[in-house]
Amino acid sequence: MNINYVLKNIKNPDVKIRKINNLVYIIFIESICNTSVINDFIVKPIIKYKINNMKDLNNNIYNSQKIKIYDYKKFYKLLYSGFCIICINNKFIGFETKGTLDSGILVSTNEKSIKGPKDAFTENYQINIGLIRKRIRSNNLVIKEMTVGKDSITNISMIYMKNICNKNFVKKIEKKLNLINIDYVANSNYISELLDKNNNIFPTTLSTERPDLASFSIMKGKIIIIVENSPQVLVLPTFFIDHIKTQDDYYQNSKNITITRIIRFIALILSILVPSLYLALTTFNQETLPLSLLINFSMQREGIPFPSFIEALLLWLIFEILKESDTRIPYVFGTSMSIVGALVLGDASVSAGLISPIMIIIISISAISTFLFSDNDMVNSLRFYKLLFLLLSSIVGIYGIFISSLILIIKLCNMKSYDYDYINFENKKDLFDSLILSKKYKFNKRESYLTKNIKRR
Amino acid sequence: MKKIILLLFIFLFTGCFNYGELNKMAIVTSIGIDKVKDKYLVSVQVINAKKDNEKGSNITVYTQKGHTIFEALRETTLKSPKKLYGGHMEKLVLSKEVAEDGIINVIDSFERISDIKNEFNIIILENGKAYNLLKILTTSENIPAEYVKHTIDIASKYTSLTYSTKLDEFLSLYLKKGIDPVIPLIKVNNYNKDGSTLENINTSSPISKISTIEKLGLTKNGKLIDYLNKNETIGYNFLKKGKNKTIISLKCDNNNYISLTLSNKTKYKIKKDNNKYFVKYILNISGTVNEYNCDKDLNNKKNLRRIEKKVKKKIDNYLNQTINKQYNSNSKFLGLENIIYLQNYKYNNEKIIVKTNTNVLIKDIGQTNKSLKGAKKDEE
Missing domain, CATH: 3.30.300.210 (Nutrient germinant receptor protein C, domain 3)
Structure with a gap:
């Protein structure tokens, strides 16, 4: 290795090269390093003790990480990950001087909790691992680190419990991670899509920002993957029920939460079924409605220029646009948008006679029902099926609902989340537990389909 | 490809659906049958879907003559802007003449057509024409058909002074050996006055009123032959x-x-x-x-x-x-x-x-x- 070659090749303005004398150079990147650390603990001793050989350097510089560099690939990797590299007589050595480039540990914003811990994962890779370590202080916790991305060189780490997690599954995931060939990893969902290439609509990995959920999943025998620069941590494998539960369930009275869960299941069914059922009943199977209800509906539909299907589709589209704009809109415009959304679109379209009030109720019920699920992937996949139901019920009525529910059930039962069944019917107790939350003192077994080590105590 | 063909079968092999928007159809709640010479006079009572603040009657009655009931019903579409929909029929009113001539002669098409539900009440009108009864506007129940149906149902449930007979019960009893169905009777008070105007419901004591009679009609071979008294x-x-x-x-x-x-x-x-x-x-x-x-x-x-x-x-x-x-x-x-x-x-x-x-x-x-x-x- 030669310092002249390095000096010739590095032209970026943020790469700083400090020449102490002809033999000693200090190379670091200002933007990702902590310059005060470099000043105090690297530059100061070098100048003070007039260091010009490796032995003096080793004796006088105090740093937790010291890495000797023998090739350019390693050199660049360390340089770009915040190391300060010292070159003495064409010998290179790196010291860790990373600066903190994140906002610190903040409150989880997307997955809200009433009673649970409120901290959330950050963009900082080390802090994220620390948040897990803080919760599971076991020697069995394995953190396997690897790098992904040709240009981004992103650190990712696979975390699991050695004694709980299925070994074959760990091997398989590790192999898959090693095979990933990509230039740039923007966020953790890149990894999840590269791991599971089956074109499933329902999510098979859960991306969460809550460390308590991640640690809970580790203890169940799942693997979590932390990706550098991503505040979302991947949990895999996940099943249908994992996207419906919330971690908050476990922090509250189990009997009350059972009711909440039942309500959540009802909401799941409502969110898919309500628009299509309304459409099927009013346009095909009117005889199933009671007379007074039928007259009520027909009164509301009087004078509406669109067919029911177009009306439902239109209103649904408007709602989706509203929802999407609500997530993208800067905070200051929030109120003006709610006025436009609620008053102009809702009230005015009814009084203008474009859309029947009952259709607004129907679409709102279905929309509100989806808000119960914190996982956005799940909400979006429900939306897909909602549309399928709507489409088929507009063609053949109730019969279409039967066909589409068959499609949904067959798809769900046929689906695999990695090697496991997406909906597991083998163990009835597990199935029962997914609906009814038992008391904490009864929590003595793990789900048997994930691990062989099912005993908790 | 196989899957797609199979899916196509699912859609092609069905015939039990029938598309219709609610505002494009007229909900038939009652049908009345009178006899005029050798033809039947079929009157159809249809709901007018109107918003609450709109004025006007909430029913319309269309009449049409025909040799058969179905002929008359189909020709009613000449007069109605919307397609008639019989899935929610509540009652079939027969005038005394028709009932004595043979109830069974007029109810075949109601049983045959799949669009019409066969759970409506069969009622005999004691006085006057069924056509006039269907025109009467009622208070307390917006829909006159529901008014009559509920009156009969409640009377038969709580007082035993009448007995409500539905079409399917009537037919099953008619077809059985050794038993004949009975039919409830209603009458119109103040038959001569016109109950079809809004004035009839804008008062606390309507002039034209429909009420159940404490009598039952007895049938033999599908014909009205006699009555039971109270x-x-x-x-x-x-x-x-x-x-x-x-x-x-x-x-x-x-x-x-x-x-x-x-x-x-x-x-x-x-x-x-x-x-x-x-x-x-x-x-x-x-x-x-x-x-x-x-x-x-x-x-x-x-x-x-x-x-x-x-x-x-x-x-x-x-x-x-x-x-x-x-x-x-x-x-x-x-x-x-x-x-x-x-x-x-x-x-x-x-x-x-x-x-x-x-x-x-x-x-x-x-x-x-x-x-x-x-x-x-x-x-x-």
């Missing part, structure tokens, strides 16, 4: 297997009356003896005192037993009237032959003798023991 109707409802409720009032001393709500459970037993069949009805009746104006204390068991005896006598009187009517009538409205047939006997026109066994028990005397008059007397 007492016989009560008796008929008591003899029906199942649970019934009725209200009864009788004298508890020389001048004053007592009124009771009775609910009964009826069972029957059949015996064959000397080429004669004995059908024995066992009626367990329990009563609640609703009104009592005599002096005697009801807490006294003796007084209660005396009242129970009187009730039993009165009910036996009703039952005997009904049974006598059955002996003398051509219509097999009680279905005695059917009862015997169901018990796996080989019935061959033997004589049937009906006996009754009535047990009356007053279970509840209400919140006070004595009548108000009796209480006052005791104080003095």
Whole structure:
């Protein structure tokens, strides 16, 4: 290795090269390093003790990480990950001087909790691992680190419990991670899509920002993957029920939460079924409605220029646009948008006679029902099926609902989340537990389909 | 590709759906049938879907003549801007003439067409034309068809003064051996006045009103032939297997009356003896005192037993009237032959003798023991 070659090749303005004398150079990147650390603990001793050989350097510089560099690939990797590299007589050595480039540990914003811990994962890779370590202080916790991305060189780490997690599954995931060939990893969902290439609509990995959920999943025998620069941590494998539960369930009275869960299941069914059922009943199977209800509906539909299907589709589209704009809109415009959304679109379209009030109720019920699920992937996949139901019920009525529910059930039962069944019917107790939350003192077994080590105590 | 072809089969092999927007169809709630010479005059009552603040009648009646009911119904579309939809028909009103001519002649198409539900009430109009009845606007129920339906249903459920017959029940009884269906009757008060204007519902006492009559029409071979009067109707409802409720009032001393709500459970037993069949009805009746104006204390068991005896006598009187009517009538409205047939006997026109066994028990005397008059007397 030669310092002249390095000096010739590095032209970026943020790469700083400090020449102490002809033999000693200090190379670091200002933007990702902590310059005060470099000043105090690297530059100061070098100048003070007039260091010009490796032995003096080793004796006088105090740093937790010291890495000797023998090739350019390693050199660049360390340089770009915040190391300060010292070159003495064409010998290179790196010291860790990373600066903190994140906002610190903040409150989880997307997955809200009433009673649970409120901290959330950050963009900082080390802090994220620390948040897990803080919760599971076991020697069995394995953190396997690897790098992904040709240009981004992103650190990712696979975390699991050695004694709980299925070994074959760990091997398989590790192999898959090693095979990933990509230039740039923007966020953790890149990894999840590269791991599971089956074109499933329902999510098979859960991306969460809550460390308590991640640690809970580790203890169940799942693997979590932390990706550098991503505040979302991947949990895999996940099943249908994992996207419906919330971690908050476990922090509250189990009997009350059972009711909440039942309500959540009802909401799941409502969110898919309500628009299509309304459409099927009013346009095909009117005889199933009671007379007074039928007259009520027909009164509301009087004078509406669109067919029911177009009306439902239109209103649904408007709602989706509203929802999407609500997530993208800067905070200051929030109120003006709610006025436009609620008053102009809702009230005015009814009084203008474009859309029947009952259709607004129907679409709102279905929309509100989806808000119960914190996982956005799940909400979006429900939306897909909602549309399928709507489409088929507009063609053949109730019969279409039967066909589409068959499609949904067959798809769900046929689906695999990695090697496991997406909906597991083998163990009835597990199935029962997914609906009814038992008391904490009864929590003595793990789900048997994930691990062989099912005993908790 | 296989999957797609299979999916196509799913859609192509169905025929049970029928697209129609709600605002493009006229909901038929009642159909009335009259006879004009050799043709039927079919009137169709349709709901006008209108918003609450809109004025105007909420029903429209279309009429059309035809040799058959279906012909007339189809030609009604000449007059209606919307497609007629019969999935929610509530009642079929037949004028007396049509009923005497043959109920069975007019209801074939209602059973045949899949669009029309076959659970509507069949009603005979005692006076006038069915056409005029359908035109009447009613208060308290916006939809006149519901008004009539609920009146009959509630009357048959709580007072036993009539019996509501649905089309499917009518047909199943008609097709069975040894039993004939009965049909409720309604009438229009102030028949001559026009009840079709809004004035009829803008008042607290409508001029034209529809009310149920305490009578039942008896049929033979699908034709109306005779009637049960009020007492016989009560008796008929008591003899029906199942649970019934009725209200009864009788004298508890020389001048004053007592009124009771009775609910009964009826069972029957059949015996064959000397080429004669004995059908024995066992009626367990329990009563609640609703009104009592005599002096005697009801807490006294003796007084209660005396009242129970009187009730039993009165009910036996009703039952005997009904049974006598059955002996003398051509219509097999009680279905005695059917009862015997169901018990796996080989019935061959033997004589049937009906006996009754009535047990009356007053279970509840209400919140006070004595009548108000009796209480006052005791104080003095």
